[in-house]
Amino acid sequence: MRFDDDGARQAEAEQRHVTAVYHLLDERLADARARLADVLRAEAAGPGEIYAREAAAGHLAGRVRHLEGAEEGLVFGRIDAADGTVLHLGRIGLRTDGGETPLLVDWRAEAARPFYEATPLRPLGLRRRRHLRVEDRRVRAVSDELLDGSPAAAGDVVGDGPLARALEAGRTGRMRAAVATLQAEQDTIVRSAHRGVTVVQGGPGTGKTVVALHRAAYVLYAFPRVAEQGVLILGPNTRFLDYISQVLPSLGENGAVLATCTGLAPVTPADAEPPETARLKGTAGLADALSAVVRSRQAPHRRFAVPVGKEVVRLPREDVTRAREAAVTSGLAHNPAGALFKRYLADMVTGAVERAMIADLAAMDAEAVESTGLNLDEAVEADLRALGFDGAQDAAPAEEFDADAVRAALLGDSRFDRAVAALWPRLTPETVVRALLEDAEAMALHLPSLTERERSRLLRTPGAGWTDADAVLLDEAAALVEGPPGRTFGHVVVDEAQELTAMQWRMALRRCPSRSMTLVGDFAQAGPAATARTWAEALEPHLGTRYALHTLTIGYRSTHEILAATRDLLARIAPGQTPSRALRHGPLPRELTAHRDTITAVLASELRAQAAAHPGDLLAVICADTRAAGLAAAGIGRWARIVPASHVRGLEFDAVLLVDPPEIVAARPGGERDLYVGLTRATKRLCTITVQPACREQPSPCGTCVRAGQATSAGPPDSEG
Ligand SMILES: Nc1ncnc2c1ncn2[C@@H]1O[C@H](COP(=O)(O)OP(=O)(O)OP(=O)(O)O)[C@@H](O)[C@H]1O
Numbered sequence: 273m274r275f276d277d278d279g280a281r282q283a284e285a286e287q288r289h290v291t292a293v294y295h296l297l298d299e300r301l302a303d304a305r306a307r308l309a310d311v312l313r314a315e316a317a318g319p320g321e322i323y324a325r326e327a328a329a330g331h332l333a334g335r336v337r338h339l340e341g342a343e344e345g346l347v348f349g350r351i352d353a354a355d356g357t358v359l360h361l362g363r364i365g366l367r368t369d370g371g372e373t374p375l376l377v378d379w380r381a382e383a384a385r386p387f388y389e390a391t392p393l394r395p396l397g398l399r400r401r402r403h404l405r406v407e408d409r410r411v412r413a414v415s416d417e418l419l420d421g422s423p424a425a426a427g428d429v430v431g432d433g434p435l436a437r438a439l440e441a442g443r444t445g446r447m448r449a450a451v452a453t454l455q456a457e458q459d460t461i462v463r464s465a466h467r468g469v470t471v472v473q474g475g476p477g478t479g480k481t482v483v484a485l486h487r488a489a490y491v492l493y494a495f496p497r498v499a500e501q502g503v504l505i506l507g508p509n510t511r512f513l514d515y516i517s518q519v520l521p522s523l524g525e526n527g528a529v530l531a532t533c534t535g536l537a538p539v540t541p542a543d544a545e546p547p548e549t550a551r552l553k554g555t556a557g558l559a560d561a562l563s564a565v566v567r568s569r570q571a572p573h574r575r576f577a578v579p580v581g582k583e584v585v586r587l588p589r590e591d592v593t594r595a596r597e598a599a600v601t602s603g604l605a606h607n608p609a610g611a612l613f614k615r616y617l618a619d620m621v622t623g624a625v626e627r628a629m630i631a632d633l634a635a636m637d638a639e640a641v642e643s644t645g646l647n648l649d650e651a652v653e654a655d656l657r658a659l660g661f662d663g664a665q666d667a668a669p670a671e672e673f674d675a676d677a678v679r680a681a682l683l684g685d686s687r688f689d690r691a692v693a694a695l696w697p698r699l700t701p702e703t704v705v706r707a708l709l710e711d712a713e714a715m716a717l718h719l720p721s722l723t724e725r726e727r728s729r730l731l732r733t734p735g736a737g738w739t740d741a742d743a744v745l746l747d748e749a750a751a752l753v754e755g756p757p758g759r760t761f762g763h764v765v766v767d768e769a770q771e772l773t774a775m776q777w778r779m780a781l782r783r784c785p786s787r788s789m790t791l792v793g794d795f796a797q798a799g800p801a802a803t804a805r806t807w808a809e810a811l812e813p814h815l816g817t818r819y820a821l822h823t824l825t826i827g828y829r830s831t832h833e834i835l836a837a838t839r840d841l842l843a844r845i846a847p848g849q850t851p852s853r854a855l856r857h858g859p860l861p862r863e864l865t866a867h868r869d870t871i872t873a874v875l876a877s878e879l880r881a882q883a884a885a886h887p888g889d890l891l892a893v894i895c896a897d898t899r900a901a902g903l904a905a906a907g908i909g910r911w912a913r914i915v916p917a918s919h920v921r922g923l924e925f926d927a928v929l930l931v932d933p934p935e936i937v938a939a940r941p942g943g944e945r946d947l948y949v950g951l952t953r954a955t956k957r958l959c960t961i962t963v964q965p966a967c968r969e970q971p972s973p974c975g976t977c978v979r980a981g982q983a984t985s986a987g988p989p990d991s992e993g
Pocket residue numbers: 435438439447448450453454455458474475476477478479480481482483794797828829921922923924
């Protein structure tokens with residue numbers, strides 16, 4: 273960016289506005305903090321007042337966080353309309369009391385749209401778009417784009433694009449908001465009025481996560497009803513969630529819940545399992561099988577008997593079946609439906625008791641007539657009439673029967689409980705999953721489409737710890753036995769959505785009854801447990817074709833040279849996928865070779881060289897999962913983050929050293945996709961370290977092998993290729 277005298281003058285002029293904005297931010301913050309302190313100090317008498325105080329405190333604490341979060345880069349843009357109107361744009365909106373024009377327009381407001389969407393071909397009434405780089409409350413740079421074809425005039429600072437600067441900036445290990453440089457193809461999705469399911473696909477680094485997170489912020493701003501119900505962001509693992517965790521708070525949004533599917537499940541998994549087993553557990557057939565297990569616990573076609581007083585009341589099979597059908601068709605989950613079943617049986621038993629009582633009385637009467645020649649009923653009625661009562665109404669035996677009392681007694685009787693539970697036991701998610709996975713016969717019955725071998729893979733040892741894939745099955749089982757999850761959301765964002773198994777999709781959709789969702793992913797990057805290869809496969813079982821699909825085509829992360837090096841691999845793993853177009857150029861990827869005993873030394877020497885040539889850069893060593901602990905023990909963590917290939921989805925670094933590509937490929941099924949993900953994580957430099965094939969077979973170093981510190985390479989670490 274040119275920052276000459278004109279630039280300096282403009283920066284100074286902008287500084288006055290920026291200072292005023294920060295002044296207002298400070299005022300608003302001081303006010304919110306003072307009101308929060310007052311609320312917390314206030315006495316509250318009784319639960320009603322305590323509740324009201326806590327609600328007010330929660331609201332004010334949220335306001336404080338909202339204002340605090342927007343501090344860094346609060347003001348980032350300005351638009352000058354052709355008619356001379358000027359608006360400053362920021363992470364949040366700020367307006368002085370009674371002020372007509374806001375001092376700062378929230379980037380999500382309709383008035384801000386032209387900032388993102390205007391082009392010289394479609395200026396949308398703008399003359400100029402200005403980017404401000406503000407650090408520590410100081411305007412460091414100003415950069416203008418003229419949109420209406422007018423020549424640059426005094427006061428215009430036309431220079432390098434701020435996007436290039438943002439993409440070149442060193443990575444910190446935490447994703448930053450891209451609110452100042454959101455591109456038109458991204459903004460269209462972020463700002464879309466579409467309330468249903470939006471799907472965004474695109475190659476590595478095309479800004480899918482950027483779009484997903486800014487979309488979440490937009491939804492929270494533009495759809496208040498949805499915001500009230502909350503936003504959930506699902507990511508593939510906690511490392512990824514940590515990576516993206518600062519983006520929404522930096523946009524003044526602190527309310528979104530970030531989670532993995534496992535994190536939402538009713539158990540904390542303690543065990544790992546092979547990806548192939550996890551994939552099988554993620555297939556849709558498991559949902560049917562669990563449902564069948566639950567159904568098999570719902571009142572088999574049997575008779576029912578329960579002691580009532582000194583008698584045993586029996587219900588025929590048909591009655592039990594009727595009660596079962598009524599409970600099953602109620603649409604309730606197993607346990608609440610069980611409570612209904614119990615009430616139906618209580619009614620039926622009460623009816624049976626009443627009928628038995630009437631029959632007994634009738635038998636007694638008949639006996640009396642036979643033995644005494646006296647009709648007792650008629651005699652009693654005649655006596656009552658003589659006393660002035662309407663005997664026919666008051667003395668009928670059926671009327672004396674207190675059905676409510678009998679029903680209440682039954683429902684409080686542990687013998688009745690036990691008899692009902694024998695037909696319709698209360699279930700827990702754990703008992704359901706165990707009943708399927710710990711029983712080979714149940715699996716053969718309920719998972720007939722799996723092969724014997726697949727079923728034996730699924731067979732669980734009783735007492736074993738739960739795994740991630742089990743946690744998802746437990747969530748499904750919880751929905752079957754207890755009902756929908758306690759917490760649902762108004763909007764759900766799924767990042768790295770290609771990773772979700774069919775069972776995880778069910779889990780995510782259960783959390784979003786409104787079906788307002790943003791799903792972003794890339795099937796070329798799918799891991800070994802993924803069960804779908806296309807959006808249609810993933811979504812159509814749940815949503816039909818009711819989703820809007822967008823494709824992002826520009827690669828913002830990796831350089832042209834890095835993406836070009838993955839082109840053949842991409843053609844193999846995702847034939848037909850158009851490679852994205854990189855915006856930037858950089859050095860050619862480098863390849864080092866080493867002997868297997870010297871990998872660590874070669875790596876250390878390369879890292880040392882890179883750290884010296886590019887101080888402050890974020891370096892990552894990506895390797896097969898099994899190698900990570902060894903590299904950490906060898907002290908590689910001093911120079912770089914060591915990231916197992918299975919955990920690198922969604923992350924990015926300035927430079928990546930990828931260790932032993934064939935080992936990564938061999939480590940897990942579909943390992944070429946893991947490799948592709950690893951190769952596309954660098955913003956600037958990529959270097960692969962390959963073990964010489966000859967050396968793989970020979971325990972001792974061969975002649976062509978490179979020893980520690982003697983790595984061959986396509987150039988020095990800072991080579992521009
Ligand atoms: N408009 C933008 N302005 C500034 N930076 C951007 C923009 N769009 C994308 N980026 C940057 O490009 C990089 C890649 O973006 P992002 O992580 O969203 O891509 P992705 O498509 O989700 O990648 P992957 O498929 O590998 O997970 C990030 O550093 C992001 O901040």
